[in-house]
Amino acid sequence: MALVRILSINLLTDRADPDDLRRVIVEADPDVVCAQELGPSTATVIEDLLPHGHLDPREDLFGLGIATRYPVAVVRLLLAQRSGWIARLDPGEWPGISRPLDVFDVHLVNPIDRPWRGTSDVRRRQVNQITATHADRDVASVVIGDMNATPAWRAYKALTALGEDAALATGTAARTWAYTLFGPRLLRIDHAFVSGVQPISTSTVRIKGTDHRALIVDVGF
Numbered sequence: 001m002a003l004v005r006i007l008s009i010n011l012l013t014d015r016a017d018p019d020d021l022r023r024v025i026v027e028a029d030p031d032v033v034c035a036q037e038l039g040p041s042t043a044t045v046i047e048d049l050l051p052h053g054h055l056d057p058r059e060d061l062f063g064l065g066i067a068t069r070y071p072v073a074v075v076r077l078l079l080a081q082r083s084g085w086i087a088r089l090d091p092g093e094w095p096g097i098s099r100p101l102d103v104f105d106v107h108l109v110n111p112i113d114r115p116w117r118g119t120s121d122v123r124r125r126q127v128n129q130i131t132a133t134h135a136d137r138d139v140a141s142v143v144i145g146d147m148n149a150t151p152a153w154r155a156y157k158a159l160t161a162l163g164e165d166a167a168l169a170t171g172t173a174a175r176t177w178a179y180t181l182f183g184p185r186l187l188r189i190d191h192a193f194v195s196g197v198q199p200i201s202t203s204t205v206r207i208k209g210t211d212h213r214a215l216i217v218d219v220g221f
Contacts, residue, residue: 002096002221003200004089006032006103008190010146010212013061014039017208021045024207028216031069031094032087034105036146038063053087066105070094077133080125081109084145086137098221101197102137106130106145108155123148127158134162140196142166142219146212147191156191163195166217167202174204176213185213192217 007030009016014037022045025033033046035055043057046067054074055065066074066087077084084106091097108126113119134141143162149155151165167173167188175185185204190212192202197219204213 001198002098004032004094004097004101004197004219004221005030006034006142006144006192006217006219007214008034008036008105008144008146008192008217009207009214010036010107010190010210011038011042011063012210012212013037014042014057014059014063016042016210018042018045020208022049024205024214025049028205028214030216032089032103033067034103034144035063035065035067036105036107037061038065054085056085064105064107066103077104077106077130079106079129080122082107082126084130086133088139096221099196100139101219101221102139102141104130104134104141104143104145106143106147108146108148110148111153111155123155127155130159131161134195142192142194142197142217144192144215144217146189148189149191150187150189159191159193162193164193164199166192166194166199166219167215169194169199170201172202174202174213176204176215178211181209181211190215194219197221
């Protein structure tokens with residue numbers, strides 16, 4: 001069975017420690033890194049380790065990017081307020097992959113952002129746009145990132161239409177977000193929804209300087 005490892009991490013508007021980020025990526029050895037709240041210093045680390053894909057670092061909350069071990073075609077995922085990216089892993093470029101795989105990198109807006117009614121509408125539109133684009137592409141996929149939604153929330157339940165929650169499917173679910181940098185993880189808001197490939201395992205890893213743990217997902221063909 002061919003395996004693809006994907007690491008997703010919210011970098012807290014570039015405040016994640018670059019050296020610790022480098023350590024985690026080297027040790028985890030992912031094939032794909034999906035970054036949210038990506039900034040210049042963290043983008044430099046990721047690009048140095050995984051030279052393909054597309055990174056769009058920003059100084060605000062809107063920086064996102066996908067970096068990969070082998071070449072990919074990357075397109076923008078047009079979403080309300082904060083767009084994402086989609087990378088297609090093609091069998092012609094990726095050893096062992098028998099069919100195309102799309103990796104979606106997404107970051108839903110925070111539900112506590114004011115005005116709440118407007119934010120709720122934006123989140124609903126984002127979820128609808130993700131599911132519509134996912135249906136149009138119609139290949140195996142992993143939709144991964146900071147969803148800003150626990151499994152009890154409406155947005156999460158709507159996103160389950162995309163496929164299996166890899167953490168639940170493999171019995172490896174763990175909380176990913178803390179209120180403070182050094183506090184215990186309180187909520188599981190980073191997710192990977194998998195369709196057309198087999199979820200093998202997930203794990204989480206702390207990276208200094210960010211309030212999220214990295215989510216690492218292995219999928220098999």
